[in-house]
Amino acid sequence: MSRTAVIRGIGAWVPPRIVTNDELARELDTSDEWIRSRTGISQRHIADPDMATSDLAVEAGGRALKSASTASVDFVIVATSTPDRPCPATAPSVASRLGLGTAAAFDVGAVCTGFLYSLAAGAGLIAAGTAESVLVLGADTFSTILDPVDRSTRAVFGDGAGGVVLAAGAPDEPGALGRFDLASDGEGSDLITVPSGGSRDPVRTGPGRAAEAADPYFRMEGRTVFRNAVERMAASALRVAGARGWDVGAVDLLVAHQANLRIMNAVADRMRLPRERCAVNVDRVGNTAAASIPLALVDAMDDGTLRPGHRVVLTAFGGGLTWGSCALRWPDLVAG
Ligand code: ACO
Numbered sequence: 551m552s553r554t555a556v557i558r559g560i561g562a563w564v565p566p567r568i569v570t571n572d573e574l575a576r577e578l579d580t581s582d583e584w585i586r587s588r589t590g591i592s593q594r595h596i597a598d599p600d601m602a603t604s605d606l607a608v609e610a611g612g613r614a615l616k617s618a619s620t621a622s623v624d625f626v627i628v629a630t631s632t633p634d635r636p637c638p639a640t641a642p643s644v645a646s647r648l649g650l651g652t653a654a655a656f657d658v659g660a661v662c663t664g665f666l667y668s669l670a671a672g673a674g675l676i677a678a679g680t681a682e683s684v685l686v687l688g689a690d691t692f693s694t695i696l697d698p699v700d701r702s703t704r705a706v707f708g709d710g711a712g713g714v715v716l717a718a719g720a721p722d723e724p725g726a727l728g729r730f731d732l733a734s735d736g737e738g739s740d741l742i743t744v745p746s747g748g749s750r751d752p753v754r755t756g757p758g759r760a761a762e763a764a765d766p767y768f769r770m771e772g773r774t775v776f777r778n779a780v781e782r783m784a785a786s787a788l789r790v791a792g793a794r795g796w797d798v799g800a801v802d803l804l805v806a807h808q809a810n811l812r813i814m815n816a817v818a819d820r821m822r823l824p825r826e827r828c829a830v831n832v833d834r835v836g837n838t839a840a841a842s843i844p845l846a847l848v849d850a851m852d853d854g855t856l857r858p859g860h861r862v863v864l865t866a867f868g869g870g871l872t873w874g875s876c877a878l879r880w881p882d883l884v885a886g
Pocket residue numbers: 579580581584585588589661662663701702703705706742770771772773775776779809810813837839867868869
């Protein structure tokens with residue numbers, strides 16, 4: 551029987567500080583009513599100023615390792631668009647701080663699809679026999695790249711981290727990851743972007759001038775992205791369910807990237823999946839980018855909407871543009 555990556559543990563963490571819509575409305579020209587009705591979000595967790603993405607990733611990673619009852623893995627993959635520093639990658643520091651010795655470690659940049667891309671990379675390493683076990687984390691502190699005066703992004707994003715431990719197993723086991731459906735469209739790279747600070751538009755310095763970037767903040771063309779996200783996620787989710795031989799009625803839970811409640815409802819409607827079969831925690835955590843899917847999985851386990859044996863479809867869409875999905879039967883796990 552072919553060697554397959556199986557989910558053996560899961561954990562997630564959000565920073566304790568909660569920022570409500572009303573708090574945002576005291577600073578920005580917005581309102582609780584606007585944010586709730588346009589996004590479904592009531593609050594988000596925001597990292598303290600001295601917290602970096604690796605701090606969140608270490609908390610989530612420790613919980614995932616505990617859930618898998620293991621203290622070692624061969625690889626650590628961190629999906630993030632908000633690395634601690636542009637160079638080096640964040641994953642090696644996360645691996646060291648988790649006591650994982652000299653485990654191989656690298657970052658994946660696929661914005662809000664980063665967790666699914668990383669899961670596919672980890673599963674591929676296991677299927678190829680390069681690794682026996684992989685810790686796959688999604689971690690982002692978008693609060694560090696948001697324009698303080700941009701109400702459309704500040705209303706949406708929150709900080710968090712989550713991840714799973716993958717290990718070698720058999721394709722018919724619960725938790726086994728099947729074929730992934732992954733894609734990108736670089737024609738849309740300007741729709742979700744941090745325009746400056748990279749090699750296209752580097753940080754400038756000059757005599758007597760502090761180093762500065764022309765536009766160091768995250769920018770998103772929300773309306774165009776919205777349409778793309780709905781079409782891409784619905785089609786991709788249907789493809790992976792179909793590849794497993796499941797019709798839509800057989801899907802117990804759709805765990806979509808928690809970008810916006812309206813997007814998730816539109817994806818469900820397009821798939822003809824009852825809306826109640828979508829995992830939702832965007833109301834409590836906002837859009838946590840690469841952390842979104844593992845955070846939603848842990849919350850769904852906690853509230854009983856995700857149970858062992860469930861047929862689950864994971865789907866995401868994000869900057870790049872990137873999107874993708876995978877389908878699995880949920881294993882019997884206790885979140886760390
Ligand atoms: N409060 C009040 N008004 C606001 C706010 C706010 N927080 N934000 C925007 N507005 C205003 C706009 O300025 C605009 O005003 P105007 O008509 O006077 O110009 C009006 O509301 C409508 O703006 P839209 O951008 O069309 O609002 P929309 O209903 O689309 O909601 C949002 C914006 C929430 C960002 C939505 O477009 C969205 O969720 N888009 C998709 C996000 C997504 O899926 N991203 C991909 C993954 S994320 C990633 O990869 C990082």
